[in-house]
Amino acid sequence: MSDTSKNATLRIGDSSYELPIHSPTAGPDVIDIRKLYGQAGVFTYDPGFTSTAACDSTITFIDGDKGELLHRGYPIDQLAAKSHYLEVCYLLLYGELPSAAKLEEFETTITHHTMIHEQMHNFFRGFRRDAHPMATMVGVVGAMAAFYHDSTDINDPRQREVASHRLIAKVPTIAAMAYKYSIGQPFVYPRNDLDYAANFLHMCFAVPAEEYVVDPILARAMDRIFTLHADHEQNASTSTVRLASSSGANPFACIAAGIACLWGPAHGGANQACLEMLKEIGSPENIPEYIARAKDKDDPFRLMGFGHRVYKNFDPRATVMKQSADEVLDLLGVENNPVLATAKELEKAALADPYFSEKKLFPNVDFYSGIILEAMGFPTAMFTPIFALSRTVGWISQWKEQLADPQMKIGRPRQLYRGETTRDYVDIENR
Numbered sequence: 001m002s003d004t005s006k007n008a009t010l011r012i013g014d015s016s017y018e019l020p021i022h023s024p025t026a027g028p029d030v031i032d033i034r035k036l037y038g039q040a041g042v043f044t045y046d047p048g049f050t051s052t053a054a055c056d057s058t059i060t061f062i063d064g065d066k067g068e069l070l071h072r073g074y075p076i077d078q079l080a081a082k083s084h085y086l087e088v089c090y091l092l093l094y095g096e097l098p099s100a101a102k103l104e105e106f107e108t109t110i111t112h113h114t115m116i117h118e119q120m121h122n123f124f125r126g127f128r129r130d131a132h133p134m135a136t137m138v139g140v141v142g143a144m145a146a147f148y149h150d151s152t153d154i155n156d157p158r159q160r161e162v163a164s165h166r167l168i169a170k171v172p173t174i175a176a177m178a179y180k181y182s183i184g185q186p187f188v189y190p191r192n193d194l195d196y197a198a199n200f201l202h203m204c205f206a207v208p209a210e211e212y213v214v215d216p217i218l219a220r221a222m223d224r225i226f227t228l229h230a231d232h233e234q235n236a237s238t239s240t241v242r243l244a245s246s247s248g249a250n251p252f253a254c255i256a257a258g259i260a261c262l263w264g265p266a267h268g269g270a271n272q273a274c275l276e277m278l279k280e281i282g283s284p285e286n287i288p289e290y291i292a293r294a295k296d297k298d299d300p301f302r303l304m305g306f307g308h309r310v311y312k313n314f315d316p317r318a319t320v321m322k323q324s325a326d327e328v329l330d331l332l333g334v335e336n337n338p339v340l341a342t343a344k345e346l347e348k349a350a351l352a353d354p355y356f357s358e359k360k361l362f363p364n365v366d367f368y369s370g371i372i373l374e375a376m377g378f379p380t381a382m383f384t385p386i387f388a389l390s391r392t393v394g395w396i397s398q399w400k401e402q403l404a405d406p407q408m409k410i411g412r413p414r415q416l417y418r419g420e421t422t423r424d425y426v427d428i429e430n431r
């Protein structure tokens with residue numbers, strides 16, 4: 001925790017309490033209320049954690065007003081343009097960009113952990129064919145704890161490191177297997193001669209009957225999607241991973257918890273929901289009807305891929321994703337894509353509408369990612385698994401940071417209880 005030189009004074013009735021203020025390297029000051037309950041006997045109330053910093057972190061910083069996202073200080077647009085996913089993984093995990101030798105060693109390690117225990121193949125076969133791949137992933141990633149006993153001791157630094165490498169390496173294999181299983185095709189083993197993104201495309205799209213050559217431009221676009229989703233500080237799924245980990249749970253259980261949380265349409269499930277929405281809108285002339293529905297308080301419909309808890313300006317990832325969408329569709333020779341045309345018109349119409357500008361609702365990362373993934377050949381059900389595999393490194397980096405933090409305690413929020421006070425049990429015949 002940073003040094004404090006400032007205090008906040010809280011007055012409750014005639015009593016006042018001095019609360020230390022911590023100054024971060026970037027972002028707003030933080031009032032330290034850890035001793036508040038002990039001293040004043042009150043809780044703070046913040047459902048949705050809109051004003052609560054739950055941990056110290058040095059990994060990722062977002063300035064939502066500027067639309068800035070930094071990993072270990074490096075802007076996401078620079079990383080997306082100049083770096084690649086495994087280098088960003090190293091940066092997130094270890095704090096610095098690697099030397100050429102360190103990067104080679106890291107890539108070799110990850111590459112040599114991509115196969116999963118052969119017995120796990122049988123485990124897949126227990127799922128229904130029509131299971132959503134996210135359901136399969138929650139189960140199989142959690143089940144890694146049953147297959148990799150030698151990396152579940154969170155108190156052993158070497159085991160923690162091996163678990164980190166295994167998760168980064170094997171989650172893409174599991175995601176690809178979940179996909180292959182859902183379409184009734186044989187599993188495709190990882191290939192060590194391919195890079196991380198190309199290997200994932202190969203595991204998803206190759207079949208034993210013929211050769212599949214990965215297009216390097218598509219592999220680059222895939223790698224950029226992974227990079228753009230790698231980490232996003234204390235979002236819902238990351239906080240879920242930290243909360244699960246605070247009890248001392250093993251890393252595979254914690255990441256499975258993160259995947260479960262990511263699945264929801266307000267979080268990682270938004271990319272699937274966004275593409276489905278764009279298809280439902282169908283063509284630009286229907287946009288006004290959907291904009292009106294999104295603004296109507298009595299209609300639960302929201303513009304998917306719009307709005308963000310932290311960004312009150314453009315999501316910098318969306319800007320890169322939009323360029324990527326143009327490049328990929330161009331490469332694939334997809335001209336006049338109606339979904340992309342609808343997306344561009346919808347973005348224009350929403351940005352011109354005071355409802356969205358006043359509430360600072362801008363396109364987020366999910367607005368364009370689904371268009372790229374669909375053009376690459378992925379069905380909508382695979383969009384969130386791809387988000388999950390990309391985010392695994394972020395979850396693991398935050399998990400590792402939390403375990404090394406001497407201030408770590410089990411996460412245990414309190415509540416504003418509004419239920420009944422003590423009352424006597426009533427026998428069933430008297431109710």
Ligand code: CMC
Nearest residue numbers: 265266267268270294302303304305306307308309359364
């Ligand atoms: N369409 C229409 N209205 C919206 C939208 C939207 N997409 N998002 C927020 N609003 C309105 C909302 O109705 C509320 O209005 P009012 O103040 O009049 O009640 C106001 O804007 C603030 O919304 P909120 O729900 O209080 O804001 P939040 O910070 O709790 O929610 C959000 C953030 C991302 C859940 C929300 O914007 C949303 O549901 N967006 C659509 C889903 C989506 O695209 N999610 C992906 C997020 S980015 C990827 C990720 O992190 O996983």
